[in-house]
Amino acid sequence: MTFPGHEQDNPQRISAAVNTAGFAQDVVMATSRLIHEQDLTDRDHQALAACQGLLKRMLDSEIPVQRPSEQQLDGNNTVALLRKARSAQPQDAGDLARTVTALDELLAGRRESEDVEEVCRLRDIFLAVGQANLAAMSRLPSSREATDPWTGLIANSIS
């Protein structure tokens, strides 16, 4: 559920994209510290817990209709970008359940090399999420000029 190109200028979606940007970098920072055996901050712990939640959500084939609808937009934005990044970089995509376990192992202080590699791949995926989010926000899809920003309709428009 990525945002159509003509809707990137919707302030609600811009807000969601800004939120996604912050979250992606939170995960990059937290996984970097985890990889380098540095102490994690509270924010790092929160980011990794949220990341695991998101990965588990992606494993679930059902659409969670009971979540507060206000949070769906930014959550959907992040999940859509994650799936896109995983499809574009299958070498880094890994198995979602395996990634969740690898995070658990490293957080518990157990550092098997394959778990560290799995978390490295997760970080690469979130770096790609940031890039894709930036491209969507800037409306510069691969080597194309930006479209006229003044012609779009926005979410919840009547037609």
Added chain:
Amino acid sequence: MDRLDREFNLLAASAERTARVQRDEVKRFLDATQRQPVASTKAATSVAKGDSQPRRGAILAKHLHGAYDALIAHVAQRVADYETLPDAKSKVGALTEMRQMVVGARNLHRSLSWLDAAGNPPLDLGTRYLVDQITATLVVGHAEITVVAATDRSYATVTNPLRPVFELSGATLPSDETIIVVFVPRREQRSGLLHPLIMHELGHAANKRHNLVARVLMTESGSKELSTVMGGARKNAEASAKAAVGTDELATVAEDVAARFLAWIEEAICDAIAAHILGPTYLYSFMAIVGTSDIDAAGDEHPTTRQRIRLLLTQLDGLGWHTVLGDAAPNIDEWFREAASEAPGHADPDVACCEAALARLYQEIVDVVADHLNDLVFRASDFDPIREEIGGLLALGIPPCQTVARAPIGRAAIILGSWLFAVEAQGGGLDALAVAADVPELSRLLPKALQDAAMLEAWEARS
């Protein structure tokens, strides 16, 4: 300091400055606009006696100010974080994020124009009273609504659009604050007969607040239809793919189709809300704007116009409007019914699947809407006895706000009476819908009638 570090510093400074100067504009609005005493009981406990806030747009300005504060705090946090980053990859991530902060802050610039609209509302007073009152009933009593006459978009809505930015720095919006921004096309800001489209937009705000789509999906039929749509999408993707399809691709296809289906349910709910509140008026306003596009084109966010007409007609007939629709504007009614009778069946299998599932959820949608609206429903029996009187008053150039027997006329009846008057004045054909809003007498009579009717209703409620 290497190249990455210097570039990061440039971007951080730019993001901070963009947010800061835009926040300064919000401060100017807060300082310069017309003010009134702080009235909210909750707010009164946290402000000094005699304190004041802008007459309009106070919460919107507060949210904008808070969002820029959150952005500035986030940038400062990231500058501090940057010093502790352990390797080049994490620095590249920081650089990418800061570019997004610059783009995001600059894109939020357009929301400053909302404050201009709050200070100088584009709609007539009668419509503003109506919109405020419906918002309070439909969404929540304390919601602050700002209508913006925009040159870059059609009728549209956003609700609490800045919430995700607040959350960047761990802040949350106060639960007793809701801002709704409704956009109307600049050219239509004086087209009273098209303002009913705002009711559809308020339906989106009601859904955000009251999870109406979720209530439809949580019924037995709702969850079944969602599963059917997602399962169908996966099968269609596998059938049409030439090579093996990956798990993420399949999940993306299914989620995209599910998102479309959810968006369509939301649109059908918003249409139903407007039709229940305003009766045939909504169908006429809808056709005047939406009906000019290809009525069989399906969008990611909207069902086909043909399906929307079909659903609207069924609802209106259910509320007893069949005879009024046929009597008052027979040519138009005939066209609607012909358009609705054409069998559905889109060529795209995913669209066809969503279309069929939406049709099967008709009753669940109507039930959720009727339950939410309670006594806000406008029925033919409310209109029939005063229909001719409203037309007669308009013909005499009198704003139809009360009957000859001095009973107040409801505002939904005033707008519908005005629509029928305009359709007749413009020849009664389908093309009359396109030009009904131009009938000159109505530009004065309709806003005045709505304004006076609001006063009368308030007076009646007091006595």
